[in-house]
Structure formats: C-alpha cells, structure tokens
Amino acid sequence: MTIDHRLPAEYEELRRTVEEFAHDVVAPKIGEFYEHHEFPYEIVREMGRMGLFGLPFPEEYGGMGGDYFALCLALEELARVDSSVAITLEAGVSLGAMPIFRFGTQAQKRDWLPKLCSGEMLGAFGLTEPECGSDAGGTRTTARLDEESGEWVINGTKCFITNSGTDITGLVTVTAVTGRQPDGRPEISSIIVPSGTPGFTVAPPYSKVGWNASDTRELAFSDCRVPSANLLGELGRGYAQFLRILDEGRIAISALATGLAQGCVDESVAYAKTRQAFGKPIGANQAIQFKLADMEMHAHTARLAWRDAASRLLHGEPFKKEAALAKLYSSQIAVTNAREATQIHGGYGFMNEYPVARFWRDSKILEIGEGTSEVQRMLIARELGLTA
C-alpha cells in the first residue's frame, strides 16, 4: 500500500502548463484590463484554446476527459497570478457548464456543452437575488408554465451573476419558484435562458472593489418566455441541484483562494530579496522572515485542504464538511496573506500597479462568495452533529 500526497505525473504536467500560461500570457497583460475594468477576451480565448473550460468534461462533449481535481489545479495556478481570470474560469465551468452536464437532457448537453467546453461561449448561473443570498431557499423569481404556448414565463431579478453579460455569454441557468410543495415551501426549479431572449435584460457591469477584469451583473426577467424544454433536469429539483453545485464550487473557490495566497508569497519573497532598507534586503529582517514563513504555511495548508476535499469528491465519498473546511480556511488565509503582502511592500503595496494591490482587492470576496464564512461554520457545526 502506498500513501502519497504528490500529484500524478500528468496532473503535475497540467499544473506546470497552466503555471507557464499564467506567467507568460496572463501576467503581462492583466493589470491593464483590471485597471480599465475590461473583460480580457483575448486571454479567455487562449484559455479556451488550451482546453481549460473543458477540463472536467468527457471528450464526447468536447471536454478534455479530466476531472474536478484538474480544474482546481488550473484555478490555483491562474489565481497565483490573477483572480479575475480564475473566477471567469471557475464560474464558466462550475456554474455555467456543470449544471447542464450533471442535470441536462442529452439534447441540452449536445446543444450547449461543446461551445462551453471550448470557451467560445460562457454560461452563467443565476441563483443569488437582491434579497436572498446565503438563504438560497428564499428565491422570489417565479417561472409559470403557460400551458397554451408550452413556454415558461419568468419574472424576477438576480444579482451578482458572474459571466452573465459578456459578448460571448450564451446562457444563464436561473433558479425560480415553479410552485408550492405539499408542506407549503416553494418548489424551485432551474431553467436555461439563452442570452438575448426577449424580456431578459442584463444591467451594466457593477463597479466592484476587486475582480475588476471579470464580468458581474444584475439580471432582470420581465415576462421572459423560453420553451418548456429549457427546464434543466426534473421539475422541483432546483434546490437539490444548486446545493450540489455549491458544495463542489466551494472546493474550486478554495483552490482559487490558495492560489491568491501563494501569489502573495511569490510576490513578497521576490520583493523582500531585492528591496533594500538600512543597507540590507528587507528579507534579512526576522520580522519579514516570520511573516513570509507564516504566509507560506497558510498557502501550503490550504492546498492540502482543498486537495483532500477534491480527492474525496473524485472517489465518490462524502465531502461536504471537507469542502466547507477548505473554503473557510483558504479564504481566511487569503485575506491574511494579502494584508501581509501589502504590508511587506510598504507604500508600493498600496499602488495599483503592484500585483499585491490587486490581490488585496480580490481577497475579501473569497470570504463572502460561494457561501460566506459564517455559512461554512454553520455547515461544519452541523456536520459535527450540532443543531440550532
């Protein structure tokens, strides 16, 4: 029996390839896109060309025949350099394509997956609403089946939806109340709404604190009609579907947070070796060395946490608690590492042209998106058998 935490050769090769791509293609250009709040179409196109959007999907749908672990590896390496492109990939795969792959009919998979896998098209997932985030069961958007025309009629608003308004966005899967359950609770279903459907409008991009080269928008549905065949999976299964999607997504966000935390170490170590103060590099000071040692410890531990959760997922084992632990820990240390990296950089760390300034802006959302830290703690406590 072998116990081995190291990556198999082909996963290590994937990791190295994405590392090289992030260094050579993303790093030189992303600052400009970020500063102007522009979506980096040319970088996303290259990511598509190298198959990143198809990583966890089978080849019959245009995928790479990989798995969720491979996706997370790619996310970590991208986020070491930039989180906007990482979240674009994360949302495109885990929220855009994955629900269709997991719950879609053959026809829906055939229609949508090849383009989503190649990165020519982005998909989005519309779950969060102005008055319901963590309490996802409180969805207000409604979808009524018009028996005469055989169409769903959707009304409501969604907010903070990643990838929903780019030039290459092809669809948004929205959750909506489609009826009442016997116990009176709302019945929630997921419905695919192609971009450009009349009655579906996308607001201009938000002005965000971070992730400035990613696309995030508010969506409005006003008597928006789509064919009844656009129902994703079974009627009334929307709640169970998005819980599954969110559980997986936590591992992906954890990998992304780990990448940001590692990027903070990379930048700070390089800076500490070259920046001179009082006649020696600042990295010769124990105060800086200890900060860097702690930051490295954080990134390393976070990596072990997401890899553990991802390998459980791969082996079909329960992973809810491990995903929550990984997400909670890695997002917390991402914020810590970003704060310390900025501190090590001194005044330069407050200048937008330095990558650590971007890391600082991009870190906070990690404690909020894909389930807040409070929600993660709730989940972990519940897994420990504690009830409210």
Add this chain to the structure above:
Amino acid sequence: MSLRIVVCVKYVPDATGDRRFAEDLTTDRDAVDGLLSELDEYAVEQALQIAESRQQEGDDAEITVLTVGPEDAKDALRKALSMGAHKAVHVEDDALHGTDILGTSLVLAKAIEHVGYDLVVCGMASTDGTAGVVPAILAERLSVPQVTLVSEVAVEDGKVTGRRDGDAASEQLEARFPAVVSVTDQSGEARYPSFKGIMAAKKKPVESLDLSDLGIDAAEVGLAGAWSAVNEANERPVRTAGTIVKDEGEGGKQLAAFLVERKFI
C-alpha cells in the same frame, strides 16, 4: 499519402535558471531543471499546423519528434507529444556526452533516415549552445535541400515553401521533398498542451535507440570525437553600477560624449 515529418528538438537547461558549466566544461545538466527548448517549440508548432492544414484537405501527416540527449530528455519529447506530435524517437548513449554540432548532426541524420521522412523541421537554434547551424549541416549530411530561418512555412504539391525575412529583403524559398527547414521565433507562438493532449501523450510510442542501433562508431561522437573544444569558461563578471549623469544644463551633451567615447555613435 501520409506526409512524414520529423521534428528535431533539444532538451536544454531552463534559461531562467542559474546555468553553469560542469568540470569538463560541458553543460552542467544537474544544476538546473531541463525543458524542451523554447525555440524548438516553434518547430513543433509549425509541424502541427502543417499536419492540420493537410488534414483539412483530406490528406494526412505523421509527426515524429526526435531528440538526442540523456534520460531526462524524454521530458522534452513528452511535451512535444502533449502538444500533438504522434510518436517520438530518443537517441541515448553514454558515449554521446560532450558531443558537438558535427557529432549531433551525424546522429540526427542517421536517426532521421532510420525513421523515414519527407520533411525535417528544426528550430532556429538551441537556447543553450545557440550555434544555429545544425539544420544546415543536417541537410548536407542527408544530401537534401535546406530552407532555413523562415518565419512562414507552408507545404503544397510535394514541396515546402517559406519566407526568410532579412534586414534588406524578404526571400521566398521553396524546395522539393525531402527537405530540411528551420523556423524562427517569428513563425507563430506555440500552443500550450491541453489536458487531453497530456493524457494522450502517455499512450504514444517512444522508441529508444543507442549508437549501435544507428550504426555509429562511438569514436565519431562524444567529447573525444568533437571537432570543437571549450578551452576555458569564466563566469560573467558581476554587473557594476552605471554612470549617473546629472543634468545641470549639459546633460544631453554629456550623454552624447559618453556614447561617442564607447563608439555607440
């Protein structure tokens, strides 16, 4: 008929690492991680593009990637296979240690004849030795035409065409098969391997050959058989601080004087 393309690649020390010579003044391959020479990635890319354009026209092409080097050189082959090459040949022999340009071209020529070919594609130079003459010598050894240092390459009707951009003019060159071409770093960025490519590469055949398989006498290669020798290697001196010219009205003149003194202008 399937077009047989052989791409010659080299496994080199990572240029971003701290590269050194070993005690016998050959490349120290243990000091720094190795990789597929970036300049050879352009050759692999062009071969893949030729194969793809033929496929679109209903033709076929088979790409064999060839390297001469130590055990670790398999990494360079694997990268090229991940990018999409079909099979690989690795020539490895302890007697090859210290082989120079002439010896390398001899081994490559024998291995290329062993594989069978219509077109040989090389990079413009290696990123470690940087001599840039192996493709030309290789063509001579194979007695076939050479189309070297092209920034654009295409294949049509049993011939290869290419554009060589010089300082004064751009030349349009062509040669009938079989032929050797070398492509520059202006020929188009190499693709990144996809995960599918990485997984597929594991199953692609890698043939290992030694000198006896190719009928080469060990005395013709290696340090002893080399036609050139490195007599001495010194570390580059540490960069010294530059001269700072303070502009007090005469800054421009002082800069010009500095450049004149060093014969830049």
